[in-house]
Amino acid sequence: MNTLQIxxxxxxxHQEINGHPLVYLDNAATAQKPLQVIEAVKRYYEHDNANVHRGVHTLGSRATDVYEGARDKVARFLHARSTEEVVFVRGTTTAINIVAASYGRAVCQEGDEIVITPMEHHSNLIPWQQVAKATGATLKYIPLQEDGTISLEDAEQTITDRTKIVALTYVSNVLGVINPVRDIARIAHRHGAKILVDGAQSTPHMKVDVQDLDCDFYAFSGHKMCGPTGIGVLYGKKQLLEQMEPIEFGGEMIDHVDLYDSTWKELPWKFEGGTPIIAGAVGLGAAIDFLQEIGLDEIERHEKKLTAYAMDRLSAIGDLQIYGPRHERSGLITFNLGDIHPHDVATVLDAEGVAIRAGHHCCQPLMRRLNASATARASFYLYNTEEEVDRLVDSLIKTKEYFGYAIG
Incomplete structure (x- = not known):
């Protein structure tokens, strides 16, 4: 299946923005949805809408089947050992907060260490700051190389026998860095630490095998991989999830309730209090079907080719600074154009029908390291084309003209 068919x-x-055909290059923020996903959610609401796990009527049974069927798809997609290791949540942020609040606060104490990196999204930074404050643990950072990558030598020096948790992103949403998660997991486990992987920017773009990575926790969001907003997944090794206490209480997650005490359901439902995100799970299952039909290997190949083309074309624009490694990166490019504020760049591009992201990308500490208050970011996905990259480049040249820069 070629890109035009996709x-x-x-x-x-298939619309115009400000009189121009839309060029959507904000996929790292959220991806667009194919008809298969839209129709799956619509079909659920039209034919199967009911609460799950509770009713014995036909609609309740059908809703439970499609909800748990989506969990089966996620487990196979991640290569989890069982569906017990797949918890449906609102998104990556919620998943990380559950691990931090339930596991992190339980295992950390004064003198322990939590290791992360300076490239983390706020969602994988602030929860660990709070754990450190609550427990007296120390927050440590694996330093970044000049190009924004991590060296295994630095990881070896930062992770010690006092480290309880290592939490890092698989793919940086700013630098495009693909971190050596498997190797860092090996280092963490050698010191008796557990590792959480933020998979928000990796899961939509490459095959993920949590057993091969040997990560203890893995978090991702559905909306970045062609699924609906408001649905995500926390994967955790069964023995760890079993020892963790839920942090949200109420209906759906209980087993037995007395006036003064209660017990919880088995995995994974003890972490899914209240009415779950049923339609979101259905849509996520449809998104997984769609991505697997296209092929994750094919998606990764397409994005690498497109990113290399974009790097060549953007590098030819004078006064444009690109952040992150030049090679071996994911399908996004973060940049600044001279001293033009990224918000102004994005505004001019929007007038040309080109949608990019501008701001600090929820990575303020990383922005300070880059000596930038904000950056612009173009991020690609399976439906983007070289012609759209050309539109981006042409619009950036127009931006330079608009702000009186010499063209080069």
Whole structure:
């Protein structure tokens, strides 16, 4: 299936913005949805809408089947050992907060260490700051190389026998760095630490095998991989999830309730209090089907080719600074154009129908390391084309003209 055929499956792409055909290059923030996902959610609401795990009527049974069927798809997609290791949550942020609040606060104490990196999204930084404050543990950072990558030598020096948790992103949402998660997991486990992987930017773009990575926890969001907003997944090794206490209490997650004490359901439902995100799970299951039909290897190949083309074309623009490694990176490019504020760049590009992201990308500490208050970011996905990269480049040249820069 070629890119033009794939694009036909995304209704939102076939519109004009400010009189120009839409070029959507904000995929790291959220991806667009194919008809298969839209129709799956619509079909659930039209034919199967009911609460799950509770009713014995037909609609309740059908809703439970499609909800738990989506969990089966996620487990196979991640290569989890069982569906007990797959918890449905609102998104990556919620998943990380559950691990931090339940596992982190239970195992950390004064003198212990939590190791992260300076490239982390706030969602994988602030929860660990709070754990450190609550427990007296020390927050440590694996330093970044000049190009924003991590060296295993630095990881070896930062992770010690006092480290309880290592939490890092698989793919940076700013630098495009692909971190050596498997090797860092090996280092962490050698010191008796557990590792959490933020998979928000990796899961949509490459095959993920949590057993091969040997990560203890893995978090991702559905909306970045063609699924609905408001649905995500926390994967955790069964023995760890079993020892963790839920942090949200109420209906759906209980087993037995007395006036003064209660017990919880078995995995994974003890972490899914209240009415779950049923339609979101259905949509996520449909998104997984869609991505697997295209092929994650093919998606990764397409993005690498497109990113290399974009790097070549953007590098030819004078006064444009690109952040992160030049090679071996994911399908996003973060940059600044001279001293033009990224918000102004994004505004001019929007007038040309080109949608990019501008701001600190929820990575303020990393921005300070880059000596930038904000950056612009173009991020690619399976439906983007070289012609759209050309539109981006042409629009950036127009931006330079608009702000009186010499063209080069």
């Amino acid at each position: 694009r036909e499956m995304f209704p939102i792409l």
